Amino acid sequence: MDDQVIAQLRESGALLEGHFLLSSGRHAAQYVQCAQVLQYPERAEALCRRLAEQIQAASGEARPYDVVVGPAMGAVTFAYELARALGGRGLFAERHPEGGFQLRRGFRIESHERVLVAEDVVTTGGSAREVLAMLQTLGIRTTAVASLVNRSGANAKPFGELSYYRLLDLEVPNWTAEACPLCQEGSTPIKPGSRPQASA
Numbered sequence: 240m241d242d243q244v245i246a247q248l249r250e251s252g253a254l255l256e257g258h259f260l261l262s263s264g265r266h267a268a269q270y271v272q273c274a275q276v277l278q279y280p281e282r283a284e285a286l287c288r289r290l291a292e293q294i295q296a297a298s299g300e301a302r303p304y305d306v307v308v309g310p311a312m313g314a315v316t317f318a319y320e321l322a323r324a325l326g327g328r329g330l331f332a333e334r335h336p337e338g339g340f341q342l343r344r345g346f347r348i349e350s351h352e353r354v355l356v357a358e359d360v361v362t363t364g365g366s367a368r369e370v371l372a373m374l375q376t377l378g379i380r381t382t383a384v385a386s387l388v389n390r391s392g393a394n395a396k397p398f399g400e401l402s403y404y405r406l407l408d409l410e411v412p413n414w415t416a417e418a419c420p421l422c423q424e425g426s427t428p429i430k431p432g433s434r435p436q437a438s439a
């Protein structure tokens with residue numbers, strides 16, 4: 240199953256091999272950009288359906304969540320597609336200029352609704368935790384987080400005692416610039432996804 244997911248990510252360009260400069264400043268030999276696979280609706284649908292089946296099996300319910308909410312922009316498509324597979328509503332939270340996330344555009348979640356937080360790739364889980372904090376201030380209890388890819392480590396608990404569902408645990412070796420073996424081989428890291436498409 241992991242192999243099939245990895246193959247889908249590779250084929251769509253969502254999983255890149257090379258020498259990358261991460262936003263943390265560390266260097267890595269792989270880079271994950273889930274937007275690359277989620278741009279194909281049929282692939283997004285298949286991956287989210289598979290994840291939804293896992294969530295449904297674990298909860299023992301066909302419709303375990305009423306609302307799926309993800310942090311914009313990265314998780315907009317993912318939250319929507321996962322909501323479709325789970326038969327709920329798909330919302331996104333937006334970054335507040337003064338920090339944290341907020342629900343805008345008239346989005347509302349009622350206190351009785353069961354909410355799943357969705358983030359396409361969890362590295363530290365920071366954005367998802369900020370959405371969880373926002374939900375808490377709204378008086379909404381959240382019991383689970385879901386992602387396509389977990390990069391925080393197979394045994395890590397980035398969300399404490401909350402259930403954490405994901406399709407794939409992916410260990411991406413990464414190093415400080417000084418310790419990077421790829422730099423020592425003489426190659427120069429590139430910043431992935433930072434260059435917009437050139438206009439015609």
Ligand code: ZN
Pocket residue numbers: 258266267416419420421422423428
């Ligand atoms: Zn390097």
